Amino acid sequence: xxxxxxxxxxxxxxxxxxxxxxxxxxxxxxxxxxxxxxxxxxxxxxxxxxxxxxxxxxxxxxxxxxxxxxxxxxxxxxxxxxxxxxxxxxxxxxxxxxxxxxxxxxxxxxxxxxxxxxxxxxxxxxxxxxxxxxxxxxxxxxxxxxxxxxxxxxxxxxxxxxxxxxxxxxxxxxxxxxxxxxxxxxxxxxxxx
Numbered sequence: 450x451x452x453x454x455x456x457x458x459x460x461x462x463x464x465x466x467x468x469x470x471x472x473x474x475x476x477x478x479x480x481x482x483x484x485x486x487x488x489x490x491x492x493x494x495x496x497x498x499x500x501x502x503x504x505x506x507x508x509x510x511x512x513x514x515x516x517x518x519x520x521x522x523x524x525x526x527x528x529x530x531x532x533x534x535x536x537x538x539x540x541x542x543x544x545x546x547x548x549x550x551x552x553x554x555x556x557x558x559x560x561x562x563x564x565x566x567x568x569x570x571x572x573x574x575x576x577x578x579x580x581x582x583x584x585x586x587x588x589x590x591x592x593x594x595x596x597x598x599x600x601x602x603x604x605x606x607x608x609x610x611x612x613x614x615x616x617x618x619x620x621x622x623x624x625x626x627x628x629x630x631x632x633x634x635x636x637x638x639x640x641x642x
Contacts, residue, residue, distance in 0.1 A: 450500050451498045451500040451509065452497070452498060453495055453496060453497050453498055454468045454470055454475055454477065454495070454496050454498055454509070454511065455468075455470065455493070455494070455495040455496075456468045456469045456470035456471070456475075456493070456494065457469040457491060457492070457493060457494070458487060458488060458489070458490050458491065458492055458493075458494045459474055459490065460474075460490065461484065461487050461490060462484075463481060463484050464478060464479060464484075464536070464540075465477065465478055465479060466479055466483075466484075466487060466494075466496070466511060468494060468496065468511075475509060476509065477496060477498065477509045477510065477511035478508060478509065478510045478511065478532075478533075478536060479496075479510070479511045479512075479536070480512075480517065480536050480539035480540040481539075481540040481605070482513065482514075482517055482539060482540065482543060482544060483496070483511060483512055483513040483517065485610055486513040486514075487513075496511035496512060496513065497511065497512045497513075497514075497515065497517075497518045498510065498511050498512070499512075499518065499521060499522065499532070501532050508532065510532055510536065514544070516544050517539060517544050520539065520544055520547065520548065520581060521535050521536070521539060523577050523580055523581065524538055524539075524573070524577070526576070527569075527572055527573050527576050527577065528572060529569050529572065530569070530573070534564055534565070537562060537563055537564055537565075538559075538562055538565065538573075541562045541602065541605070542598070542601060542602045542605060543601065543615060546598045546601055546602065548581040548582070549598055550598065550602075551573060551574055551577050551578050551581055552578055552581065552582050554574050554578060556570045556571055556574065558598075558599065558602065559573060559574070596628065596629055596630045596633060597618050597619075597622060597633060599630040600614075600618050600630045600633035600634050600637070601614050601615055601618055603630065603634050604618075604634060604637055604638075609637070609641075614637060617636075617637040617640065617641070618633050618637060621633050621636040621637065621640075624636075
């Protein structure tokens, strides 16, 4: 079983990367979280990997952090969630925000993810809410509110980069700790650049 790949980043797209390991190119499916953490093409990279084998296909799924791989592995244990759906869920929001969304039992936020219906969202919450709380606390910015988490998710859906959005939302919260989701989104859009 392949646990990680280390080599040169040969190609990258929002959902996949090719890593040249000793002259062999490995295509790895990735989330937007991992994509945003990739180095420039031609640089050295190490990705943690999940090696998915089925009768008629073999795929590699890559992760920039141990936390992301851990959440992915928990997600694919949930009935009805395969590796591709798990990557879509991981791409929907930063890992800490996703774990908080599950811990808050926010069915609406989860079911807004493409391909995840209300029943699947409820199943994710029931099966994972107690298994991911350590990651929500460990990787989340201190005291992130539901409004902040929702603002980050909305801005990422609009095409903003997650790392920049998280920083901008935190800055907006310093100016107004009680800002609504809409106010946070407007602030980030008006102050970008």
